[in-house]
Amino acid sequence: MGILGAVDPDRCDLKSADTKMIVRNNFEDELEAKSFAMHVIQDVLVDAFRSTSDIKYQGHLAYTIQELLTGWQSVLADFQVESAWMIGAWDDVHNITANTEHEGPSVVKARVLLAMRSGELLQIEESLRRARLVLGAPIAASGPSEYRRAYDALVDLHMIHELELIHETVSNLPPSSQGRKSAIVTLSQILSARLDRTLPTFRVHESLLSMRRTAFSLSTVSRPSITSQIGQSWLASAKIARKAGQWQTTYSAMLQAQYTNARFSFMESGKLVRARGEPLRALQELENSMRILGLVDNKTIDLTREDEQSKRMKAKAQILLARWMNESDRYEASYVLKQFQNAADSAPGWESAFYHLGHFQDQCYRNLSADDKSNRGIKMNFQTIKCFTEAAAYGNKFVYQTIPRLLTLWLDMGERKVSAENPLFDKINSVVASSINSIPVYKWFTAFPQIVSRIGHPNRVVYLVLSKLISSVIREYPNQALWFFASVVNSTKPNRQQRVRTILDQLKSSPANTDSNFPGLITSLHAMIDELLRICNYPIGDRKTLSMRRDFPKLLGMKESNILIPLQSSLTVNLPPVSSMSHRDKRHNPFDPLSPTFTVFYDEIEIMHSLAKPRKITVNGSDGIKYMFLAKPKDDLRKDARLMDFNGIINKLLKTNSESRRRQLHIRTYGVVALNEECGVIQWVPNTIPVRPVLLKYYETRNIPA
Numbered sequence: 112m113g114i115l116g117a118v119d120p121d122r123c124d125l126k127s128a129d130t131k132m133i134v135r136n137n138f139e140d141e142l143e144a145k146s147f148a149m150h151v152i153q154d155v156l157v158d159a160f161r162s163t164s165d166i167k168y169q170g171h172l173a174y175t176i177q178e179l180l181t182g183w184q185s186v187l188a189d190f191q192v193e194s195a196w197m198i199g200a201w202d203d204v205h206n207i208t209a210n211t212e213h214e215g216p217s218v219v220k221a222r223v224l225l226a227m228r229s230g231e232l233l234q235i236e237e238s239l240r241r242a243r244l245v246l247g248a249p250i251a252a253s254g255p256s257e258y259r260r261a262y263d264a265l266v267d268l269h270m271i272h273e274l275e276l277i278h279e280t281v282s283n284l285p286p287s288s289q290g291r292k293s294a295i296v297t298l299s300q301i302l303s304a305r306l307d308r309t310l311p312t313f314r315v316h317e318s319l320l321s322m323r324r325t326a327f328s329l330s331t332v333s334r335p336s337i338t339s340q341i342g343q344s345w346l347a348s349a350k351i352a353r354k355a356g357q358w359q360t361t362y363s364a365m366l367q368a369q370y371t372n373a374r375f376s377f378m379e380s381g382k383l384v385r386a387r388g389e390p391l392r393a394l395q396e397l398e399n400s401m402r403i404l405g406l407v408d409n410k411t412i413d414l415t416r417e418d419e420q421s422k423r424m425k426a427k428a429q430i431l432l433a434r435w436m437n438e439s440d441r442y443e444a445s446y447v448l449k450q451f452q453n454a455a456d457s458a459p460g461w462e463s464a465f466y467h468l469g470h471f472q473d474q475c476y477r478n479l480s481a482d483d484k485s486n487r488g489i490k491m492n493f494q495t496i497k498c499f500t501e502a503a504a505y506g507n508k509f510v511y512q513t514i515p516r517l518l519t520l521w522l523d524m525g526e527r528k529v530s531a532e533n534p535l536f537d538k539i540n541s542v543v544a545s546s547i548n549s550i551p552v553y554k555w556f557t558a559f560p561q562i563v564s565r566i567g568h569p570n571r572v573v574y575l576v577l578s579k580l581i582s583s584v585i586r587e588y589p590n591q592a593l594w595f596f597a598s599v600v601n602s603t604k605p606n607r608q609q610r611v612r613t614i615l616d617q618l619k620s621s622p623a624n625t626d627s628n629f630p631g632l633i634t635s636l637h638a639m640i641d642e643l644l645r646i647c648n649y650p651i652g653d654r655k656t657l658s659m660r661r662d663f664p665k666l667l668g669m670k671e672s673n674i675l676i677p678l679q680s681s682l683t684v685n686l687p688p689v690s691s692m693s694h695r696d697k698r699h700n701p702f703d704p705l706s707p708t709f710t711v712f713y714d715e716i717e718i719m720h721s722l723a724k725p726r727k728i729t730v731n732g733s734d735g736i737k738y739m740f741l742a743k744p745k746d747d748l749r750k751d752a753r754l755m756d757f758n759g760i761i762n763k764l765l766k767t768n769s770e771s772r773r774r775q776l777h778i779r780t781y782g783v784v785a786l787n788e789e790c791g792v793i794q795w796v797p798n799t800i801p802v803r804p805v806l807l808k809y810y811e812t813r814n815i816p817a
Contacts, residue, residue: 157190160197161317162352162360169198177203189215196221196325201228216267219245220322223271227278228329235278242271266315270322273302277326281337295336296420299343306347307688311769313355320344320351342373349379353386375424377401378431385435394435401428407450426458430467437471444475455498462506466513469498473516485529492520493535493542500546503554508689511760514558517543522565525573537572544576552587553701557684559584559595560756564749566599567607578614585618589632590675591682591702597640598749598785628673635672639709640786642666646716646726647744647790657716657726667712674709676732678794679782681706683759707732727795739795740782748791752783 160172173194188211195203208221219242226238249264258265280298284291302323309315324344327337345368352360361383368376377400385393401407406428433450436442451468458464476484476491499513521543524530547555555562562581568574585592600615602608619630642665649662659667675681684701711731719725719741726742758778765771782794810816 157193158314160194161314161321162357168363169194173198173200188213189217192221193217196224197321199328201225214245216246216264220267220270220274223274224325224329227274227326230282230331239271239275243268246271262310266309266318269305269309270319273305273319273323274326276301277323278329281327281330284334291334291336295340299340299420311351313351313357316351317348320348338371339373342368342371342376345371346373346376346379349383353379353383358383358387374421375428378428381431390435391439394432394439397428397432397435401432407432422458423461426454426461426464429454429457430464433471434467437474447471448475460505462502462508465498465502465505466509469495469502469513472498473520485527489524489530489533489535492524492530493539496520496539497542500542500550504546504549506689507554507686510554510557510686511763514554515561518558518561518565522568522573522577525568525570531570531573540572540576544579547576547580547583551699552584553684553686553699555580555584556588556592556701557686559592560753563595563599566610567604574610578610582614582618585614586624586629588702589629590706593633593636594675594677594682594784597636598787598791600637600640601644601787603788632674635669636674639666639669639672639674642669643742643792644786644790646728646742647786649726651718651724655718657718659712659714659716659728662716667714669709670712671710672708676707676709676730676738677782677784677792678707678738679755679759679780682782705734707734707736707738709733725793739797741793741795742790743793744790746791747788748783748785748793749788751791751793752785755780755783 156172156176160169160176176194177191188207192204192207195201195207204221205225208218208225211218223235223238223242226234246264246267250261250268253261276298280294284294306316306319309319324341327341327344330337345364349361349364349368352358352364361379365376365380365383368379377397381393381397381400384396398407406425429450433447433454436447436450448468448471451464451471455461455464455468472491472495476488476495479488479491496517499517503510503513503517521539524536524539530536562577562584565577566574566581568577581596585596596611596615599607599611602611615633618624619633624630642663646657646663646666649657651657657663681702685703686701687699709730710733713729713731715729717727719727723743723745725744728740728742730738730740732738758780762777762780765776779796781796783791784793785791
């Protein structure tokens with residue numbers, strides 16, 4: 112569990128357990144008095160100790176805690192020993208652990224720290240073994256259903272594993288400076304990824320960062336790389352404290368970071384000033400600091416070789432400066448553009464640099480007059496599309512901004528005669544065409560409905576590139592993409608229908624697909640879509656039910672056809688984590704490989720009572736679960752489908768916020784498949800009722816005409 116780390120429980124599908132709060136306001140015996148004292152020490156003094164980075168305050172609080180603990184050492188030794196190791200009082204740590212038989216979390220961790228400080232391998236191994244045994248006990252006792260309740264124990268195991276990682280790395284650093292630097296950089300990346308997976312609260316992050324600083328400080332040899340890691344840890348503490356609104360703690364952590372000469376600490380200092388409501392002062396301090404370091408308007412040629420991390424931090428500073436300059440509205444657009452370009456030049460493989468550069472170009476384009484848009488605007492659009500394709504190739508943090516926007520710019524320009532005849536538009540087509548291969552296909556899939564909706568594009572050159580893009584997506588993810596393609600396969604517009612059939616015929620006849628089940632899948636899915644259309648348009652009369660066996664025997668015979676059930680969860684792309692590097696891996700599978708397929712169609716088709724008389728179909732999936740769908744006639748469901756896509760993006764945004772994840776805020780979505788412009792299929796959501804009957808009921812009670 113420690114190796115896996117304390118994964119944020121709000122990112123897991125867990126059942127929340129009810130917790131009861133006990134308030135003690137009357138002390139009838141000694142036990143209650145001690146319990147209240149423990150509450151004061153743990154929840155007031157210890158939390159205050161952890162929340163401040165000021166050595167002076169920590170000393171006062173540590174003294175207060177130790178005085179209160181006199182006589183209760185065995186019961187409250189955990190709080191005493193933690194305050195001792197945080198201020199480096201190792202003699203006190205040794206005395207406390209030696210004079211108590213209590214094995215609380217902090218005492219166990221203190222013994223691991225003492226063993227690592229001694230350097231005795233056998234002692235280290237035994238202390239680690241004992242720590243995992245003691246700290247893992249609450250997890251084993253709580254069981255898998257109580258993950259959230261056992262999270263503190265998981266954080267403790269997380270710390271133990273990181274202590275072991277840091278100790279092994281620092282104790283076995285290579286003799287060469289380059290080797291030491293590489294080992295520390297690798298360790299830093301591992302620790303950063305582990306921190307990103309934990310619950311994003313100040314209490315959890317600060318405890319982990321504090322333990323890391325303690326672990327690095329155990330090294331008997333002072334090395335710049337280790338000091339740098341301690342400084343970066345202080346900067347991380349300043350960041351989380353700032354986001355938690357704890358300004359004094361942020362300032363204290365900033366002072367500690369500056370004491371270790373942490374590089375780029377001026378960025379966090381500027382953010383603190385800005386967070387406290389002084390944006391212009393923050394901009395001035397940031398610009399002055401960058402000028403001193405030669406990061407702004409520096410014409411000197413730097414021949415020194417920088418590592419990737421330094422280049423990335425330099426680019427971050429330049430982007431931050433450019434964004435604040437743009438928001439202040441006090442600088443020429445050309446000067447701000449130069450700062451964004453400098454950032455992109457500093458980190459040529461970084462998504463954020465290209466996204467912000469393209470976003471600024473796009474912002475400038477939107478502010479142009481109508482005449483300028485047809486002249487200067489084409490050049491701006493070219494630069495925006497070029498930057499967004501680069502950003503999409505390098506990462507997925509901004510994929511929902513870059514992909515839809517570059518498609519909109521490219522396709523809209525192709526429809527306008529003035530821009531389409533401009534020589535620069537040929538370059539734009541070339542950029543988009545080459546990006547089909549450079550950008551992983553699953554990123555294009557995030558905007559596949561938008562791509563499919565423009566299949567009737569009037570520009571022949573644009574259509575050739577667009578058809579290549581569509582073919583690439585369908586070839587990679589046929590089970591999902593063909594459902595989105597259904598709305599145009601049977602389109603009422605001949606041009607769209609003809610183009611779709613041409614693309615599918617080319618895919619089926621391609622030598623790369625003839626030996627696979629790809630042609631058969633296309634044929635089977637088209638047959639199912641035709642049958643679903645028959646259900647939608649089937650004459651009902653006065654009947655209340657239809658029979659699948661009697662009226663639609665062909666559809667009934669399509670059981671166990673390996674065709675994917677069009678659930679919203681099965682058609683939604685799952686992007687890799689932003690902190691991982693797998694966004695460049697074209698083999699990443701964005702869909703659940705165990706997504707259910709059709710196995711059984713139930714015979715009875717229920718006719719609903721609404722005006723359009725939708726037909727309710729019931730099927731069994733390969734996962735053994737029963738699913739129901741409504742086949743709706745005389746209703747264009749394309750807007751419904753796009754609304755579900757929009758709700759899906761809202762859910763992704765809610766998941767990025769720790770508070771909304773904790774409260775499990777989300778919009779309930781369901782699958783929507785448009786079969787053409789007039790019919791479609793909607794996933795049935797059980798245990799719900801329409802809003803209209805609820806409103807009508809209340810209207811009637813208040814005599815309000817509907």
